[in-house]
Amino acid sequence: MSAQEVVPLAISALALGISVYGIFERRNAAYAALRVRITELLDRLAALAVDEQEYRYAHADVPYDEIRNVVGSIQSRRLVPTYQAIALLERLRSAARLPFSPPVRLTPQEHMAIAESLSILRDLEPARAQCEEAVIAAGDATPLVRATVYHGYGRLLFALGEVADGRAAYRTAIENYPDTETGRWDRFNNYVDWLNEERALEDGDPDEPLREAQRLADEPSSWQAAARERLDEADPPEGALES
Numbered sequence: 121m122s123a124q125e126v127v128p129l130a131i132s133a134l135a136l137g138i139s140v141y142g143i144f145e146r147r148n149a150a151y152a153a154l155r156v157r158i159t160e161l162l163d164r165l166a167a168l169a170v171d172e173q174e175y176r177y178a179h180a181d182v183p184y185d186e187i188r189n190v191v192g193s194i195q196s197r198r199l200v201p202t203y204q205a206i207a208l209l210e211r212l213r214s215a216a217r218l219p220f221s222p223p224v225r226l227t228p229q230e231h232m233a234i235a236e237s238l239s240i241l242r243d244l245e246p247a248r249a250q251c252e253e254a255v256i257a258a259g260d261a262t263p264l265v266r267a268t269v270y271h272g273y274g275r276l277l278f279a280l281g282e283v284a285d286g287r288a289a290y291r292t293a294i295e296n297y298p299d300t301e302t303g304r305w306d307r308f309n310n311y312v313d314w315l316n317e318e319r320a321l322e323d324g325d326p327d328e329p330l331r332e333a334q335r336l337a338d339e340p341s342s343w344q345a346a347a348r349e350r351l352d353e354a355d356p357p358e359g360a361l362e363s
Contacts (some may be wrong), residue, residue: 154208158226161205162233168198169236195240202237206246228258228269235272244280251276267296271310278317283324290314290329305343308336308350315354330354 172194179187209226225231231254238247251273258269270293277286294310297303311333318324333354337347 151212154212158205158208158212158230161201161208162230164201165198165205165233165237168194198237198240202234202241205234225253225257228254228261228265231257232269232272235276239276239279244276247276248280263296263298267293267306267310269293270296271313274314275317278320283321286317287314287328290317294332301341301343304336304339304341305347308333308343308347311336312350312354319354 172191175190175194176187179190226234231250235247235250235254238244238250251269254269255273258266261269270289274286274289274293277283277289290310290313294307297306297310311329315326315329315333318326318329333347333351337344337351341347
């Protein structure tokens, strides 16, 4: 092949390479823009959660109907950013993917933020899907992240009436907390949350979470007084917390 033939082929190959690279870069930029927008929407959801907590704290003595109206207004503002985030995530997933690209998935915390918002909106099946995504994403995360994910998953499963799976999720959360004073405090709070879920059921079984919460509250710790106070707030049957 002569030089006159090689040069045009080389130029064509270079042009093709630049074109392909440009396609990859534009696609990556599009993915990045969608990902940033999802993050912004989740930041809005987090801000709404803070607004609600601050309002409840500042108006603890306000009549229930007034609190319900204001909190309901705050919660209704979740609807648009929640479903926008889901729609953008679906756009990311449905877009043409590059060869060997990993699946599109948010962080465990981001999936759980969407799940929590959906739960508040009482859209429980999509919330379950987000929790399941969070469980998968938490496979490579720290034990503390996995514990947080399974704690939220347990609450949702109880809300869905899937009590046995909800108990299993709480147990998994508890197993992932470290055996430190802070970790035991987290375990205690998980047991109390689980206890409250059981007490909300007509045929709940509070024995295990109550027993374990009591055991942890009896151990000397910097948070022992707070633990006993929280157990009192759980309103167990008379005599159940006696030593």
